[in-house]
Amino acid sequence: MRILIGADSFYPYISGVSVSTLNLASYLSAQGHEVVVIAPSKNRRNYKENFDRGFLVWRVGSVPNPFRKDLRMGVYRWRQLRGFIASWNPDIIHLQDPGSIGLALLGPAKAQMVPIIISHHFTLDFVLSYLRFLRPAHTYVRKSLSSALIRFYNSCQHIVCPSQMVKQELLGLGLKKPVTVVSNGVNLERFINQESEEDIRFRYSLPEGPLVLYVGRLAKEKNLETLIRSIPLVLNRVKAHFVFCGSGELTEDCRKLAERMGLSHNVSFLGPIDYQSSDLPKIYRSAACFAIPAKMETQSIVTLEAMASGLPIVAARAGALPELVADGDNGYLFRPGDSKQLADKICRLLEDQDLNMTMGQRSVTKVLQHEINSSLQKIEKIYFEVAKNAVVKASRLG
Numbered sequence: 001m002r003i004l005i006g007a008d009s010f011y012p013y014i015s016g017v018s019v020s021t022l023n024l025a026s027y028l029s030a031q032g033h034e035v036v037v038i039a040p041s042k043n044r045r046n047y048k049e050n051f052d053r054g055f056l057v058w059r060v061g062s063v064p065n066p067f068r069k070d071l072r073m074g075v076y077r078w079r080q081l082r083g084f085i086a087s088w089n090p091d092i093i094h095l096q097d098p099g100s101i102g103l104a105l106l107g108p109a110k111a112q113m114v115p116i117i118i119s120h121h122f123t124l125d126f127v128l129s130y131l132r133f134l135r136p137a138h139t140y141v142r143k144s145l146s147s148a149l150i151r152f153y154n155s156c157q158h159i160v161c162p163s164q165m166v167k168q169e170l171l172g173l174g175l176k177k178p179v180t181v182v183s184n185g186v187n188l189e190r191f192i193n194q195e196s197e198e199d200i201r202f203r204y205s206l207p208e209g210p211l212v213l214y215v216g217r218l219a220k221e222k223n224l225e226t227l228i229r230s231i232p233l234v235l236n237r238v239k240a241h242f243v244f245c246g247s248g249e250l251t252e253d254c255r256k257l258a259e260r261m262g263l264s265h266n267v268s269f270l271g272p273i274d275y276q277s278s279d280l281p282k283i284y285r286s287a288a289c290f291a292i293p294a295k296m297e298t299q300s301i302v303t304l305e306a307m308a309s310g311l312p313i314v315a316a317r318a319g320a321l322p323e324l325v326a327d328g329d330n331g332y333l334f335r336p337g338d339s340k341q342l343a344d345k346i347c348r349l350l351e352d353q354d355l356n357m358t359m360g361q362r363s364v365t366k367v368l369q370h371e372i373n374s375s376l377q378k379i380e381k382i383y384f385e386v387a388k389n390a391v392v393k394a395s396r397l398g
Contacts, residue, residue, distance in 0.1 A: 005036070074100045150175055215283075
């Protein structure tokens with residue numbers, strides 16, 4: 001099959017969407033499909049690059065995103081995209097978000113009668129977190145965004161989402177098209193049974209003793225202030241060091257907050273780690289537990305990776321996180337925004353090594369159902385079904 005994937009963020013930028021898109025394109029290429037990914041470039045220039053995993057990336061000229069400093073928005077000519085779709089003749093277009101690239105591809109795809117699948121990776125609360133200046137009008141904005149989103153999705157042939165929480169949210173908003181829950185998945189072979197090397201601590205100047213790990217973007221919707229404010233409460237009970245692995249628009253704000261709280265010697269900000277680097281699994285394995293305070297995760301790839309690495313999880317009781325973390329089984333859930341309760345849950349894991357190990361083993365058991373190839377095979381199957389239905393529909397029209 002010829003498969004065109006449209007995404008507003010793609011590797012080397014790191015986010016849940018970019019990682020999912022990289023894994024999907026790599027898998028499809030390995031299965032013998034012809035794959036092209038359309039994503040924004042770092043400037044206004046259009047160019048193409050052959051990615052080392054066997055697929056083509058078409059970078060379209062872009063401008064800075066006014067709402068997110070770390071992202072760019074694709075700028076495009078409708079006629080140019082229509083010409084590309086007509087000449088390349090894809091069997092399927094798979095959009096990774098309803099952003100600038102998705103909006104650009106929707107019209108040409110419909111004109112050429114190419115079936116469209118879209119993955120839904122976010123919540124409306126995520127969008128509203130970047131529109132705080134419109135807070136007095138959030139009720140109206142939410143209603144308008146919901147209506148526009150569902151109109152967009154009902155123009156597609158199939159919707160893929162990573163959790164039951166997201167599916168129910170979409171159905172509640174009025175989605176009429178087929179929707180399938182498919183986990184983002186995790187490369188179990190890469191994370192399970194990976195040994196932590198002693199030099200990984202030396203390499204990143206991490207001290208001896210238990211590490212509490214956060215991996216992900218340092219961004220508004222991640223609610224990291226809750227985690228940082230929990231640190232003194234943890235240190236009052238146990239010895240620990242907190243590690244933040246990732247980057248984002250709030251990197252400096254998080255650093256400054258830690259400094260103001262006198263935590264500079266208790267916290268390490270590692271910055272972004274190349275997703276394909278062998279360091280990432282070793283950093284996970286070096287930790288004693290994983291903490292994720294975000295209120296609006298639609299699944300959380302980093303939580304899946306932490307589980308595969310044998311870590312107990314302390315997660316906010318919010319979004320889709322309770323679908324991954326069973327309170328008292330493979331970790332603990334805490335009230336979103338409650339630093340005191342978060343600290344208490346972390347301390348329970350650090351104070352009881354047997355409990356920590358048992359819950360970590362339960363994480364590995366629970367994550368087995370999220371093996372990434374199984375997820376990608378499900379998406380590939382959806383492609384064949386949707387393409388077959390499109391052919392039948394075209395023959396009837398003909």
